Amino acid sequence: MTADNTTEKELNWFSLLKRSIRQDLLPILTDLRLAIVMLLVIAGFSILGTVIEQGQSLAFYQTNYPEHPALFGFLTWKVLLFIGLDHVYRTWWFLALLILFGTSLVACTFTRQLPALKSARKWKFYERPQQFQKLALSAEFDDASLNSLPEILQNQQYKVFQQDNTLYARKGIVGRVGPIIVHIGIVVTLLGSIFGAMTGFVAQEMVPSGETFKIKNIIDAGPFAASQVPKDWSVHVDRFWIDYTPSGGIDQFYSKMSVLDAQGKEVDNQTIYVNKPLRHNGVTLYQTDWGIAAVRVRVNNSPIFQLPMAPLNTNGKGRIWGTWIPIKPDLSEGVSLLAKDLQGMVLIYDSKGQLANTLRTGMSTQINGVTLKLLDVVGSTGLQIKADPGIPLVYSGFAILMTGVAMSYFSHSQVWALQKDGRLYVGGKTNRAQVAFEQEVLSILDKVNSASTKNQKEVSLT
Template sequence: MTGKDSFLSNLVSTPKNFFRRELLPLLSDLRLAIALLLAIAFFSISGTVIEQGQSPAFYQANYPEHPALFGFLTWKVIQVIGLDHVYRTWWFLSIMILFGSSLTACTFTRQFPALKAARRWKFYDQPRQFEKLALSAELDRGSLSTLTQLLQQRRYKVFQEGDTLYARKGIVGRIGPIVVHASMLLILAGAIWGSITGFVAQEMVPSGETFQVKNIIEAGSWALPQVPKDWSVRVNRFWIDYTPEGRIDQFYSDLSVLDNRGQEVDHKTIHVNQPLRYKGVTFYQTDWGVAAIQVKLNNSPVLQLPMSLLDTGGRGRIWGTWIPTKPDLSEGVSLLAKDLQGTLLLYDAKGQLINTVRSGMSIDVNKVKLTITDVVGSTGLQIKADPGIPMVYAGFGLLMLGVVMSYFSHSQIWALQEGDRFYVGGRTNRAQVAFERELIDILDQLAHSKAEVPVVEAQPIA
């Protein structure tokens, strides 16, 4: 090989050697995995404590510069770092990808070799080898065939070669950690996929109207294909149930999903904690409002006037509108409402209370008969799409299975028959006391025909 060929060979092999000797041990380091997991937990907590997806004005009002929360946390810090949308920031996704890489490296460098070693049987053909075991015994007589039967009764898988024997059970306990790692990778993949493809929207829709999802407040970089375009939702009816004391008990929205031809393809009445799900998009009942008031002036047709939410300085929610009482709009009255079934208040142009009225009632105002036909409510819907949720749910299910599998003890027993001496020993990775009792019981049954009780020597675990 020429010098040039040798140089090119080294150049090609250098990245591979760097990955094996430097990068792979670093990624599989338990300390790095713990540090990354703590970082994910910390920023996840921050995303729970700090409100996500709010307007800049919200953060300026709640996280002012003077005084700064904890001396440093201001609205500028929140928006520059991205703490107002933690789960979709590039650095949070990078931490999760790095943690997934660490789990993968640990699985292939530690868990798979451990499973391979556990599946490979090795016979002990020297008495001194039994001294290294956690539990060992030397009998003056023994039978490999009898020991094989006793072990098989206890669900051991037995391998025998000449005068040596090896038995194991609980290999599933070695598979458990691999399943746990796989489940965590699946959860991470689902979380990352949901972050870049999911979206959150909010809509305030009057009763009786049809809408498509448009008011998106938070979305991933690949979320556009998830936004529904070939179907819409109609709010058939919105209503509120009140308690006898007048407080809101529950509010409901009767929704229909319509295809692009206007045909109903799904229907459900939703309320809090009972959403509508259709094609991966979930509609939650989260808010309500007063959308409009329907009135008649004398014998006129029913007029629908929009209601607006008024600024009360945090002293409750009140909606208001102005009702003209003359065709040229020169006179009118103001109407206020605080709910859909309560009393409506009428004020004149000077701000004086004229009267109170309820839905279905009539009153004379400015020489005009004003009839309140209906109060139209609007439903507040939060709309979410997260394609990663099935992966996350599957990951958690797999995680529970892996944890259960990890509780199985991987027990190993060796035996050697050499002349008139019979050596037996074993070890386990957990439940040491139960394993000692099991092995002593086996030895007692082996020596049951003899008066001499076998001497068991407990050795420290190597």
């Protein structure tokens, strides 16, 4: 086999592939019904991703989506995890849907929208009276002149093209550009969503007041998210506190936080609360939860002990934290401390489980000959941390989309005129706002008729 034969076969194969794409694949991709179905499917799974909690632990899904009884008779934690409904926006099939939908829009733009725009930009002169019969709006004048029409149309914001005894005018070409801009906006939004899903991450941290932390507890992340997790800065929780209502309920909880660079120098300082996050270098820290981290106590004249407190199981009857404090050197006896909030009050139970006393911050009590002083109840801030590098693209795509939608509301209106055999033929059409266009054309025709009558009077007077 010669090189020429090989090259010829490769060219034939490429030609067949190109023809197959053009004749078989493109009609499917540009089918409006396919685009609508994909859009509905994407919307449906997006709703599921909103309803079903994303990025939670296995225990969470086992508790909330048990096998018996299964939600709706089939949705169990096993089904949910197998399909990927715990991280919908990062699954391969959801990303494939976005890519397919974007490909469909791009194909439609190049095969339909751009040719339609190119056709709309061409000057189209009608040179035969029969062509005006196909227009929804048309009229004939016996003694009118084509020369009176350009000024009338220009006053109506039309762009006029005239050649000998023919005229073509148009306005609202931006309405033809609008759908293309809409497609561009949607594609940019999809690219931003895909980029964010591939490179973004979600983390959770529970940090005691006064501690410094780096983001480590990643609960959901894209395959290329490692580069987005900050390694050259950390966050110090200067203080965490809660404002309570007069009835004892939580009004708001706050975290005063400092961002530190690699050398420990403060580069930012903000107080965050619910709906007011801290943003730094593309990472957003939300205030979402709180807890009790520790108590600081002194036994007799001992140094200050900071003892960690752990959440206790109350079977859904509220949140409470507890710890155990030894009151004998051999650790053979101790007392339990329980706290339910950061208002500085703790309950003390002796070794027999009996309530021994109630203390507030700064108060002391005697237990079995030991003086126990409560110095502080240390709170911890619960943070949800997110990074989504695709958000600027998503916002840009949405802005482009809204611009395209606004542009699409402009009507693309066209008017033709022909002067032939002593008669003037005028007609027009538009792609939307038919009633307004009819009124506009009737107004133009009235002005043409008035100009014709005026010319006839001037001629008769002469």
